[in-house]
Amino acid sequence: MPRTPLRRLALAGVVATLLAIASGGLVSATGSAASCPTWPVCAEALVSPAQPLAWLAFGHRLAVLTAMLLGLAGAAAALRAEGADRAARWLLVAAPALGLLQVLGGALMVHLRLYGAADVSHLAMALLVLGCQVVALTALAQPPAAERAGGRAARATRRLRSLAWWTAGAVGVLTLALSARAAMAPTAATAAPLPANALGAGVMASSLALGTMVQAWRSRRGDQLLIVAATLLAVLTAAQAALLLLPPAAAGLGVGLGATVWGGALALAVLAARRPLPASPALTAVAPARPSLLSDYLSLTKPKVISLLLVTTLAAMYITEAGTPSLWLVLWTMVGGYLAAGGAGAINCAFDGDIDLHMGRTSRRPVPSGRIARRNAMVFGLTLSALSVVVMLVFTTPLATLLSTLGIVYYAMFYTRWLKRSTWQNIVIGGGAGAIPPLVGWTAVTGQVSLAAVVLFAIIFYWTPPHFWALALVKQKDYARAGVPMLPVVAGEPETRWQILVYSAMLVALSALLTAIGAMGWLYLVAALALGVLFLRYAWLVWRRGDQASIWGLYKYSLLYLALLFAAMVLDRAVL
Amino acid sequence: MVTQVLFWAIVAVLGAGQLLLVSSAWRLRRSDTATPGVPRSNPHSDLAWTLATAALTAIMLAFAYLALP
Numbered sequence: 001m002p003r004t005p006l007r008r009l010a011l012a013g014v015v016a017t018l019l020a021i022a023s024g025g026l027v028s029a030t031g032s033a034a035s036c037p038t039w040p041v042c043a044e045a046l047v048s049p050a051q052p053l054a055w056l057a058f059g060h061r062l063a064v065l066t067a068m069l070l071g072l073a074g075a076a077a078a079l080r081a082e083g084a085d086r087a088a089r090w091l092l093v094a095a096p097a098l099g100l101l102q103v104l105g106g107a108l109m110v111h112l113r114l115y116g117a118a119d120v121s122h123l124a125m126a127l128l129v130l131g132c133q134v135v136a137l138t139a140l141a142q143p144p145a146a147e148r149a150g151g152r153a154a155r156a157t158r159r160l161r162s163l164a165w166w167t168a169g170a171v172g173v174l175t176l177a178l179s180a181r182a183a184m185a186p187t188a189a190t191a192a193p194l195p196a197n198a199l200g201a202g203v204m205a206s207s208l209a210l211g212t213m214v215q216a217w218r219s220r221r222g223d224q225l226l227i228v229a230a231t232l233l234a235v236l237t238a239a240q241a242a243l244l245l246l247p248p249a250a251a252g253l254g255v256g257l258g259a260t261v262w263g264g265a266l267a268l269a270v271l272a273a274r275r276p277l278p279a280s281p282a283l284t285a286v287a288p289a290r291p292s293l294l295s296d297y298l299s300l301t302k303p304k305v306i307s308l309l310l311v312t313t314l315a316a317m318y319i320t321e322a323g324t325p326s327l328w329l330v331l332w333t334m335v336g337g338y339l340a341a342g343g344a345g346a347i348n349c350a351f352d353g354d355i356d357l358h359m360g361r362t363s364r365r366p367v368p369s370g371r372i373a374r375r376n377a378m379v380f381g382l383t384l385s386a387l388s389v390v391v392m393l394v395f396t397t398p399l400a401t402l403l404s405t406l407g408i409v410y411y412a413m414f415y416t417r418w419l420k421r422s423t424w425q426n427i428v429i430g431g432g433a434g435a436i437p438p439l440v441g442w443t444a445v446t447g448q449v450s451l452a453a454v455v456l457f458a459i460i461f462y463w464t465p466p467h468f469w470a471l472a473l474v475k476q477k478d479y480a481r482a483g484v485p486m487l488p489v490v491a492g493e494p495e496t497r498w499q500i501l502v503y504s505a506m507l508v509a510l511s512a513l514l515t516a517i518g519a520m521g522w523l524y525l526v527a528a529l530a531l532g533v534l535f536l537r538y539a540w541l542v543w544r545r546g547d548q549a550s551i552w553g554l555y556k557y558s559l560l561y562l563a564l565l566f567a568a569m570v571l572d573r574a575v576l
Numbered sequence: 577m578v579t580q581v582l583f584w585a586i587v588a589v590l591g592a593g594q595l596l597l598v599s600s601a602w603r604l605r606r607s608d609t610a611t612p613g614v615p616r617s618n619p620h621s622d623l624a625w626t627l628a629t630a631a632l633t634a635i636m637l638a639f640a641y642l643a644l645p
Contacts, residue, residue: 422617422618422621423617423618423621423622423625424604424622425617425621425622425625425626428625428629429625429628429629451636451639451640451643454636454639455636455640458633458636485617490604490616490617491604495600495604498600499597499600502593502596502597502600503593503597505589505593506589506590506593506594508589509585509586509589509590509593510586510590512582512585512586513583513586513640515579515582516579516582516583516586516640516644517579517583517640517643517644517645518579518643518644518645525582
C-alpha cells in the first residue's frame with residue numbers, strides 16, 4: 001500500500017503508536033512504572049539488567065520516543081506534500097501536537113497528584129494520536145470516489161459510516177475502561193478511584209460492531225474489502241469484550257487489542273465514505289421496497305431520537321452523589337426509559353398524522369403513508385407507556401416513575417396536542433419533555449431531585465431551541481405547508497438565526513453552572529467550555545451566513561455536543 | 577472566590593440573554609409577518625411563555641446562589 005514517502009511515514013507512525021499504546025497497557029497492568037522512577041531515561045534498566053519490569057517500562061519509553069519521532073517526521077512530510085489530501089495532511093500535523101499535549105497534561109496531573117485522571121487521559125490522548133494517524137493514512141490510501149451516491153445508496157453509505165464512527169467511539173470507551181480495570185491491580189493502588197466496570201461499554205461496542213457488520217453485508221455486498229474489514233471488526237470487538245473475563249491484572253493485554261480495534265473502526269468509517277459503490281445490483285436488491293410491519297412499529301418509537309435521550313439518562317445515573325449504580329438498575333431504567341419515550345413517540349405519530357403527511361421528512365412514516373392505522377399507533381403507544389410505568393415502578397423509584405410518566409404526558413399531550421400547533425414557543429417550552437430523561441436517571445438512583453439534576457434539565461432545555469430551529473430553518477417550507485407555527489415560519493429567518501445565537505450563548509454559560517455549584521470539577525468545566533466555544537462558532541456562522549452548510553453544521557454538531565457534554569460529566573465524576 | 581466569579585459571569589450571560597429574548601418576544605408581538613395558511617401564534621401566549629422561562633431560570637439561579645460552596 002505505501003507508495004509515497006508520506007504514506008510510508010504515516011504507516012510507520014501508526015505501527016509505532018500502536019506499539020507504544022500496547023506496551024503502555026502492559027506497563028499500567030503490571031505497575032512496572034514504579035520500577036523505573038527516573039525520567040525520561042530509565043537508568044534502573046541499564047544498571048540492573050535482570051529486572052524485567054524495569055525493562056518493560058524502558059521498552060515503553062523507547063516505543064513512545066520512536067512514535068514521537070515518526071510522528072514529527074510525518075508532520076514535516078505532510079507540510080511539504082502540497083498535492084496530498086488536505087485533511088490527511090492536517091491530521092498528520094495534529095498527531096505530534098496531541099502527543100506533546102499528552103506529555104504536558106500527564107506531567108501536570110502527576111504534579112497535582114491526580115493519578116487517576118493522568119492514567120485515563122494518558123491513554124485517551126494516545127488513542128487520539130493514533131486516530132489522527134489512522135484516518136490520515138486511510139485517506140491517503142483511499143481517495144474519494146469520483147461519483148457521488150444518491151438516494152438509497154447515499155443513505156446506506158451514511159448509515160454504515162455512522163455505525164463505524166459510533167463503533168470506534170464505543171471501542172475507545174471500552175479500551176479506556178479496560179485500562180482502568182488493569183490499573184486497579186494491587187500493584188497500582190494509586191489508581192483506585194478509576195471506574196472498573198467495563199461490561200456496559202463491552203456490550204455497547206460489540207452491538208455496534210455487529211450492526212456495522214450487518215450494514216456492510218446489506219449495503220456493500222460486492223465490496224470484499226469492506227465486508228472483510230467489517231466482519232473482522234466485529235470479531236475483534238467481541239474478542240476485546242471477552243477480555244473482561246480475564247483477571248484485572250491481565251486486562252492490560254487488551255489495551256493493545258483495543259487500540260487496534262479502535263484504529264480499525266476509524267479506518268472502516270473512512271473507507272465506507274470513500275470507497276466507490278460496487279457495480280453489482282446488490283445494494284438495490286437487498287433493500288425491500290416496503291418496510292416490514294416490525295420495522296414500521298419500531299420506527300413509531302423514533303429510535304434515533306431516543307438514543308440521545310437515553311445517553312442523557314445513562315450519564316445522569318453515573319454522576320449522582322450516590323455512587324455507581326448497579327447494572328440491573330441501569331438496565332431497567334434504560335428499558336423503562338425506552339418504553340416511555342417510545343410510547344410517547346408513537347402517540348405523537350398517531351396525533352400528528354395530518355402534519356406528517358405534508359412534510360417531506362415525515363410523509364413516509366407508517367401513519368401518514370397508511371401502513372399503520374392511526375388507532376393502532378395510538379394503542380401501541382399507550383401500551384408501551386403503560387409498560388414503562390410498570391417497569392419503572394417495579395425496578396426503580398416512585399419519583400423516577402412519576403417523572404417518566406410526566407415526560408410521556410408532557411410530550412404526547414402538552415407539546416403534541418397544544419404547543420406545537422399554537423405558538424412559535426412550541427419547541428422552547430416543548431423542550432422540557434426532552435429534558436426530563438436526566439431527571440429520570442438521577443432520581444432512579446437517588447430517589448430525589450437535587451439542584452444539579454435541575455441544572456441538567458435546564459441544559460437540555462436551553463439546548464433544544466438552537467438544535468430544532470436549525471432543522472426548522474432547513475425545513476421551513478414543510479412546516480409552513482403543514483400549518484405548524486415554527487419560529488422561521490412565523491418570524492422569518494433573521495429572527496430565528498438571532499435567537500439561535502442568543503440561546504447558544506445562554507446554553508454555554510449554563511453548562512458551566514455545574515462547576516460553580518460544586519456538582520462538577522474543573523475537568524468538566526474545561527470540556528464544557530471547549531465544546532461550548534465550538535457550539536458558539538457554529539451558531540455564529542448560522543447568524544452571519546445563514547446558508548444551508550452552516551445550518552446543517554450546527555444541527556449535526558448540536559447532537560454531538562450534547563452527547564460529549566454528558567460524557568464529560570461522567571469522566572469528571574469518574575476521575576476526580 | 578473563583579466559583580463566585582464564575583457564577584456571576586453565568587448570571588450576566590443568562591440575564592442579558594433573557595432580556596434579549598423578552599425584547600424579541602415583545603417586538604414579535606407587534607409584528608405582522610404571518611405566512612398565509614399558517615396559524616399565527618397568540619402574541620400574549622408567546623410573551624407569557626418567554627417571561628415564564630425567564631422567571632424559572634431566575635428561580636434556578638437563586639437556588640444555585642444559595643448552593644455556592
